[in-house]
Amino acid sequence: MVKTIIIEEHGGAEKFKLVDREVGEPGPGQIRIRHHACGLNFIDVYQRSGLYPMQLPHAMGMEGAGVVEAVGEGVTHLKVGDRAAYASMPPGAYCEARVMPAAQVCPLPDAISFEQGAAMMLKGMTVEYLFHRTTPIAKGDFVLFHAAAGGVGLLACQWAKSEGIRLIGTAGTDEKCQLALEHGAEFCINYRNADWVSTVRELTGGKGVHVVMDAVGKDTFDGSLDCLRPLGMMISFGNASGPVPPFNIGALGPKGSLKITRPTLFTHIADHATCQAMAAHLFEKVVSGAVEITIEQRFPLAQVADAHRALEGRQTTGQTVITVG
Known part of the structure; x- marks a missing residue:
């Protein structure tokens, strides 16, 4: 027993x-x-x-x-x-x-x-498939990662740094942002006191990121799409704030022919x-x-x-x- x-x-x-x-x-x-x-x-x-x-x-x-x-x-x-x-x-x-x-x-x-x-x-195997089995990500590409000081996030920060990927994180306190930076994020935005969508755009010279990795779900979904450059990939892999509500897939065209996937480990x-x-x-x-x-x-x-x-x-x-x- x-x-x-x-x-x-x-x-x-x-x-x-x-x-x-x-x-x-x-x-x-x-x-x-x-x-x-x-x-x-x-x-x-x-x-x-x-x-x-x-x-x-x-x-x-x-x-x-x-x-x-x-x-x-x-x-x-x-x-x-x-x-x-x-x-x-x-x-x-x-x-x-x-x-x-x-x-x-x-x-x-x-x-x-x-x-x-x-x-x-x-x-760790979630981070492995996010970076290697979902969409091509090259050295120097920008990735936006929500909840960057969480369990998956801190591993993702380190993984990105080890492969020369420019990770922009978000977190809910300055202390958590600092933790993400210490683990390899190039930038980290405190979403409670900054417009993170505008900040991501500024950090990428107005172009947006190549890939968003989002396990937060409902609260960040719309903003995440607005952070992508044309032909960018949205990886929605969690629902920490609740499930993403139904949305009009047709919106992906005008936003830049965006791609979206909902993988599981x-x-x-x-x-x-x-x-x-x-x-x-x-x-x-x-x-x-x-x-x-x-x-x-x-x-x-x-x-x-x-x-x-x-x-x-x-x-x-x-x-x-x-x-x-």
């Missing part, structure tokens, strides 16, 4: 329950992993609230790191005793141990701690080989020092509700982990 966080109905953070569950043995294509830490992500909030509905009751959490305890038939890339990390469907990472599909679980290099592994997989990592390649690229960035994974907040498993409240209240910066054991 292991401690596991579940929800029995959608709603606020108070809906979490800590229960004892039997783990069992892995079947074909599965492993059992004993967690050392789990990640915290906005997708967890969307699933808990019901924005992304789930069949209930259901265990929660999309990301974790630990040691492989058992391996099912047909699993060849992992063995008992391996250090491993993952971001993967189905939810269930908020627990001491679990049985899960092995295909998206990745061997974790010794140079990366369990906490770093738990904090980096979902956000789980489409990219559904293929085992692609998932492992994305993780290897991420691990390379971290081990080389180009991207640093710093844990800013820690919450024990029993305090997952507090972690969610902090995340939703925009009280976190960088990476947050749920500690296990």
Whole structure:
């Protein structure tokens, strides 16, 4: 029996329950992993609230790191005793141990701690696909990134700098803007005291950015389109302020024949080989020092509700982990 966080109905953070569950043995294509830490992500909030509905009751959490305890038939890339990390469907990472599909679980290099592994997989592979698998981005191109001091944002700042991409961030305080700058953003705009659309235009000589990466959603969508240069790409990959309402796709023509996409990480990592390649690229960035994974907040498993409240209240910066054991 292991401690596991579940929800029995959608709603606020108070809906979490800590229960004892039997783990069992892995079947074909599965492993059992004993967690050392789990990640915290906005997708967890969307699933808990019901924005992304789930069949209930259901265990929660999309990301974790630990040691492989058992391996099912047909699993060849992992063995008992391996250090491993993952971001993967189905939810269930908020627990001491679990049985899960092995295909998206990745061997974790010794140079990366369990906490770093738990904090980096979902956000780091998201940054990997944003910069390498969504639209061509060349050295010297401008990218606008909202919530630049958040978990994904600070990784994106570092990733962009490592590849000579000119990242313009937005954040809600001067302190968060400074943090984004320290992590590699070329510019960062405090959206609470500046017209960020006009500022982006000024910073790009009136041309606009090549790409917008927007996980905020409803509050920034229209302005993000206005920041793009002709033929620019809008990547809407999250809904932190709420889902983007319906809009007239015809507006993209007069604004400069703009392009728009709404990708998800789980489409990219559904293929085992692609998932492992994305993780290897991420691990390379971290081990080389180009991207640093710093844990800013820690919450024990029993305090997952507090972690969610902090995340939703925009009280976190960088990476947050749920500690296990």
